[in-house]
Amino acid sequence: MLVDATSVPADRGGVGRYLDGLLGALVDTEGISVVAQRTDVERYQRMLPLADVVGAPAAVAHRPARLAWEQTGLPLLAQQLGADVLHSPFYTCPLRATCPVTVTVHDATFFTEPEHYDAAKRTFFRSAIKTSLRRAARVIVPSKATRDELIRLLDADPTRIDVAYxxxxxxxxxxxxxSEKARVRARLGLGAGDYLAFLGAKEPRKNVPNLIRGWVLAVKELPNPPALVIAGGSGHDDEIDRAVAEVPAHLRLLRPGYLRYADLPGFLGGAAVAAYPSHGEGFGLPVLEAMACGTPVLTTPRLSLPEVGGDAVAYTGEDPDRIAKDLLALLEDQARRVTLAQAGLARAKEFTWAASAEAHLAAWSRAAR
Known part of the structure; x- marks a missing residue:
């Protein structure tokens, strides 16, 4: 079994969290090989002492070179290692390989929410998903919602799709x-007041501009308005800057960018509310991570998010007025926030990487057969 980890970004965003969690749960599994960027080889060697970890050519740090190597060097490596299955974890996969290929398609929002992507990205990932659905022996998706959308929109074969939360x-x-909360507050210069937390990429699909505008409407008249902290990697949503420019001077909005992994529990767990009013997700990992930190979550009932949040989160709409209404109601109801925090913490325990690894192993076994 060869897992291609060369698509993991330096900031270990979504695909990095996915692969780290999955591979960490396979620590005792024999017969696993991993190919990674050279900067990640030592990390995966420590994580997987039983695995054969191979460094890819240095050029794969650049996306065009990685995609070219995926079609040529990766199948050759799989053949050299004698892999019975090759797993590609991020939409694309080799078109020709000597062993069965499985691929993870993380979401179908390039089809359901096309207006939230630029033309080049939308075209590339739509083509990649269609190709993977045709070529891969098995397609792994992180939610039933993603599976159902692929079947509905692309007439995908349901017998070749496996759900692995x-x-x-x-x-x-x-x-x-x-002390963890205090460390993050000090690092961000937050002081002692309440704050709302957002964690994620700055992509149009994440709906950050409407979150900012909804927050302003909700808190601008409060005597001690909570700050809003927009954390996470860089993105391409220019509308965020326009929304920031509209924020009244007496409100605090912080954009610290990428936070250290060790600071995330203190950041999420120290927030009055974790807000994630996304237009749609293939899974919604930041929602689950906030729940695991004991934080009440406000999100939308779009696509997979109810599968993750269930009755343990509060739901809102995607426009600023609805976000403002539901956010203010949550801020003014401490008892409900406590109830949601406790329910979210309990529900988060149902989602384990061990269960995800088991589902992947089953899919790989089906592919090998």
Whole structure:
């Protein structure tokens, strides 16, 4: 079994969290090989002492070179290692390989929410998904919603799609201590006041501009308005800057960018509310991670998010007025926030990387057969 980890970004965003969680749960599984960027080889060697970890050519750090190597060098490596299955974890896969190929398609929003992507990205990923559905022996998706959308929109073969929910690492994402919360507050310069947390990429699909505008409407008249902290990797949503420019001077909005992994429990767990009013997700890992940190979550009932949140989160709409209404109601109801925090913490325990690994192993076994 060869897992291609060369698509993991330096900031270990969504695909990095997915692969780290999955591979970490396969630590005792024999017969696993991993090919990674050279900067990640030592990391995966420590994580998987039984695995054969191979460094890819240095050029794969650049996306065009990685995609070219995926079609040529990766199948050759799989043949050299004698892999019975090759797993591609991020939409694309080799078109020709000597062993069965499985691929993870993380979401169908390039089809359901096309207006939230630029033309080049939308065209590339639509083509990649269609190709993977045709070529891969098995397609792995992180939610039933994603499976159903692929079947509905692309007439995908349901007998070749396997659902494997993501998990959450309880050591990395946990209810933080007061010292962990204080460390993050000090690092961000937050002081003692309440704040709302957003964690994710700055992509149009994440709906950050409407979150900012909804927050302004909800808190601008409050005597002690909570700050809004927009954390996460860089993105391409220019509308965020326009929304930031509209924020009244007496409100605090912080954009610290990428936070250290060790700071995430303190950041999420120290927030009054974790807000994630996305237009649609293939899974919604930030929602699950906030729940695991004991934080009440406000999100939307779009696509997979109800599969993750269930009755343990609060739901809102996608426009600023609805976000403002539901956010203010949550801020003014401390008892409900406590109830949601407890329910979210309990529900998060149902999503484990061990269960995800088991589902992947079953899909790989089907592919090998």
């Amino acid at each position: 993501h998990g959450v690492d309880p050591e990395a994402f946990h209810v933080p201590s007061e």
